[in-house]
Amino acid sequence: MLPENLTQALNNQFNNELQAAHAYKAMAAYFSERGYHGFANFFLVQSQEEHEHAMKFYDFLVTMSEKPEMHALNEPKNTFVSAMEVMESALGQERNVTKRIYELVSLADETHEHATLSFLDWFIEEQMEEEKTFRDIIARLKGITEGGEYFLKMDDEFATRKLD
Ligand SMILES: [Fe+2]
């Protein structure tokens, strides 16, 4: 069992990860519509990863004898004007998740829930990686033309991304 407020916060993050998976599919669709199937694949794999993150919260709640609760998903942003806007939006989303993970860590710390602290360690590392991934892509996209030669090279590269 866990303190009620911590269970609630963990359930919120379970649903936030599902929301992230939802939002990444909308980002994939920006690229699918334009025929950039490599970029689309990158975001579809990203979406699957978020689903895996959600299931880590599900499993942890079950392990701690708590019940995972499904909330309603919000409609994600479905309209983007450029690949850069998609990437900036993805980075913003990840920064927001990092903030929420930190808040969870603080709450677990305040309630002396060491099992939860240990569980959340993985997410702290993961968020460092996630933010770096999008910062790096943004750096590569700066100054290049969407649909240009280098962009298409990136599209080929992203076509090979698979779920780890
Ligand atoms: Fe995540």
Ligand SMILES: [Fe+2]
């Ligand atoms: Fe993420």
